[in-house]
Amino acid sequence: MPQNLRFQGQYLDRETGLHYNTFRYYDPCGGRYTQMDPIGLLGGLNTYTYVVDPMVWVDPLGLSSFDPFAHGEITDFPADLHFGQNRIAPKFSNIGSQAADSIAGRPILDVAEDIRMGRISPDTFVISYTTDPITGKAVTLNNRGLAALVESGKFPQHAIYVPYEHVPKHLVEDIKYRPPSRSINITRNKDGTGLVKTIGKCI
Template sequence: MVHALRYGDGNLQNEARYQYDSLGRRTHKQVEIEGTLTTTQFLWQGLRLLQETCGGGQQLYIYEPDSYAPLARVDRTDGGKPSLYYFHTDQIGTPLEVTSAQGDLVWQARYKAWGDVERFEVQSVEQHLRFQGQYFDAETGLHYNTFRYYDPGVGRFTTQDPIGLLGGDNLYQYAVNPTGWVDPLGLSNNPISNTPLGETLAPVSARTGKTYQGQQIFKITGKTTIDGVKFKPGDYYYMDGMHKDHIETFSSKNASKGVFNLDGKYNAEKSARAAKRIGSGC
């Protein structure tokens, strides 16, 4: 989305324009409300939002290791001293409260099932983060979700899955269950996405629309290396359906390439047992 208009009572309430870099990350947004133009710039660390700058103020985000769940935020205005805030999140990394360095509660919200804010209990500071990887845009009511926009009112993306029908027949689905699944990139509901292994595989993974023993099969679309093992386009993997603590990987010719734990480590014992296994294909 590059341009948005919002009307109320037949009148234009606000107008917004968005700019992105070559990787699809949003770098600027300009919002005009009643003739007043506000510009926000975004700086990224990989695919995680690192900093936003608006006017003379900056907000720097700190996250949990190998995650999109926020830990803290450092606010600074031109010439002023930095202010430190801490996030308090739920089981999937959604901010519930924000406290100051002195322990004062400065932001608190209650959510509906699919991430829409039901009400603010405390709102002494602005806080735009929602589900992991999502940024709330007040001008549209949507959540920017890296590669797509998400509508928390209906629990769906506003545009189709970039990989089309390869991701299944529901092209607008967010996640199977918002109480236990997240989709920081807006690309898939891959169950390994929020793990160290997912950090490596998510940028080079695509759903095939096929399953093995009830688990989705993902194909690898780019070159990558996991704990010393090299993978290339055409290789594929799926999660173990019983324990859900590791994935099995295969070459494009259906030969086993090893078993990996969700922390990204090669599992030698399980890989030895799977060495002669023939993949199901993708």
């Protein structure tokens, strides 16, 4: 008699090869669900993931990612969100990235075009932000994500507010010594040379 039970009470659908667990299907080959998490962002940053893949999520220095849900709260997307850096690289990171597969490693301007054309929902982005203690302005902790959204002209319904005292030190360094800005440069080089485009203004 064939065994149809799978990990954590999932039930094998032999016709599709997917694992069913009442609310959605899990693809064991891809290691992801085929539908978004029904509880949305409360389930984590990537609404299709089951567990983090240790072969992909490697961050030996502890600098690449943090979980804004640990100390943050979901809010409406801020109407006047500022950039916290002067420049960003042309592509989204794919090392230690918590971005969706449709975003990670891709050029910001290409992702912006996909958002504009409706191929990627702006709600795919989990934009976290804090309040700059000097100016009192809302400052993003996801500059590349915000740049893609600003360029597309479309924005998610929600964001995650992280109190300044809980922002990771490496992100505090980005905003500590520069005023929040309504625009940001995409450049090829870390020294600011090789300008690709200036993105701005925010909403």
